[in-house]
Amino acid sequence: MKFLPLNKIKSGMIVAMNIKDFKGNVLFKKGTILNKEKINIIKNNGIFRIPVIEKKAEIKSVSDAAHAHSFISKELLDKSFEKVKDIFEEIMNTGKIDIAKIEEVAVNLTKEMQKNFSDKLYVPLKKLKTYDEYLYSHSLNVMILGSLIGLENGMSDEELTELALSGLLHDIGKVKIPLEILNAPRKLSSEEFELIKNHVLYAKDFLENSGITDKRIINGALEHHERYDGSGYIFKKKGKDISNYGRILAVSDVYDALTSKRCYKKPWTPYKTLSYILSHVNKHFDPSFTQNLVNALGLFPPGMKVMLNDGSEGIIIATNRSNKMKPIIKVNDDIIDLLEEKNLRITKIINYEYIEDQTT
Ligand SMILES: [Fe+2]
Ligand SMILES: [Fe+2]
Numbered sequence: 001m002k003f004l005p006l007n008k009i010k011s012g013m014i015v016a017m018n019i020k021d022f023k024g025n026v027l028f029k030k031g032t033i034l035n036k037e038k039i040n041i042i043k044n045n046g047i048f049r050i051p052v053i054e055k056k057a058e059i060k061s062v063s064d065a066a067h068a069h070s071f072i073s074k075e076l077l078d079k080s081f082e083k084v085k086d087i088f089e090e091i092m093n094t095g096k097i098d099i100a101k102i103e104e105v106a107v108n109l110t111k112e113m114q115k116n117f118s119d120k121l122y123v124p125l126k127k128l129k130t131y132d133e134y135l136y137s138h139s140l141n142v143m144i145l146g147s148l149i150g151l152e153n154g155m156s157d158e159e160l161t162e163l164a165l166s167g168l169l170h171d172i173g174k175v176k177i178p179l180e181i182l183n184a185p186r187k188l189s190s191e192e193f194e195l196i197k198n199h200v201l202y203a204k205d206f207l208e209n210s211g212i213t214d215k216r217i218i219n220g221a222l223e224h225h226e227r228y229d230g231s232g233y234i235f236k237k238k239g240k241d242i243s244n245y246g247r248i249l250a251v252s253d254v255y256d257a258l259t260s261k262r263c264y265k266k267p268w269t270p271y272k273t274l275s276y277i278l279s280h281v282n283k284h285f286d287p288s289f290t291q292n293l294v295n296a297l298g299l300f301p302p303g304m305k306v307m308l309n310d311g312s313e314g315i316i317i318a319t320n321r322s323n324k325m326k327p328i329i330k331v332n333d334d335i336i337d338l339l340e341e342k343n344l345r346i347t348k349i350i351n352y353e354y355i356e357d358q359t360t
Contacts, residue, residue, distance in 0.1 A: 002016075085136045107161055113151060152293070166221055173205075185263045200234050277290060
């Protein structure tokens with residue numbers, strides 16, 4: 001990122017931090033791709049220098065281009081992962097959750113996501129490095145996806161933090177399940193599956209024993225395997241009988257589980273996963289929370305290689321939340337916002353390539 005005087009600003013550069021007018025109103029959000037018109041608006045507001053990412057000099061990789069629109073920095077994602085790992089290891093040793101520590105992770109992430117929740121969005125998820133780290137990366141990713149739904153839904157600060165906490169701890173009950181069952185690279189026996197189901201009850205015990213009294217946080221974890229049509233577990237609750245957080249975490253949980261690599265399966269692409277989720281709306285998933293998730297993730301997920309009607313090929317790097325069909329694309333060294341390039345459109349999906357730090 002650089003602070004450049006306006007005469008050095010060129011079309012195609014990306015705004016690196018929100019630009020505000022003298023009253024403090026946001027003129028252009030972080031991630032906005034500048035053009036002549038926007039540069040003039042900035043000039044007319046009497047602003048002389050702005051923070052930008054120079055696309056050609058600084059955006060070499062697809063990952064860098066995507067991260068210019070990310071609502072969580074790579075640093076905070078990595079730092080949060082390390083903290084979640086430490087906290088979970090402590091829970092395994094002591095049987096207690098250090099609520100203050102996990103709350104700090106939830107609050108820091110929620111604040112950053114709220115601040116950077118722009119119209120143009122890339123949602124980074126933590127990449128799984130080793131199979132035994134799945135619980136940590138999954139917990140973090142379910143929290144991020146749940147918060148994304150909460151943000152789309154216009155939840156209050158308080159609700160967002162509670163939801164984040166519920167997401168981070170939704171699978172904490174799994175620390176009581178033997179690893180050879182949890183990571184079994186085979187079909188589980190019905191007895192083993194019954195045992196795994198108990199992780200939602202164990203989560204409730206953990207939360208209550210650690211001093212969490214808020215029912216909404218507890219129910220989020222307790223009900224994340226309930227399904228909208230009553231086909232889930234553990235109470236076989238249906239529809240709106242399942243708490244809001246339970247329904248939000250259910251769809252977030254499935255999205256991350258399917259897109260993750262496990263010892264018994266390859267990762268699904270975000271595209272295949274979204275298709276699966278959309279085909280299970282009203283059966284497994286709440287329709288409006290699913291809509292929130294799809295709005296934020298887009299129908300053309302970052303990493304997808306597509307062809308445009310002018311014959312050029314590019315990779316999706318971010319979503320336009322206002323139009324799921326018009327994402328932001330990196331074509332060679334150029335960043336193209338389909339919302340603004342009215343003559344361009346996607347004509348073909350070529351394949352899917354993982355962005356360096358997406359879940360693989
Ligand atoms: Fe679970
Ligand atoms: Fe889960």
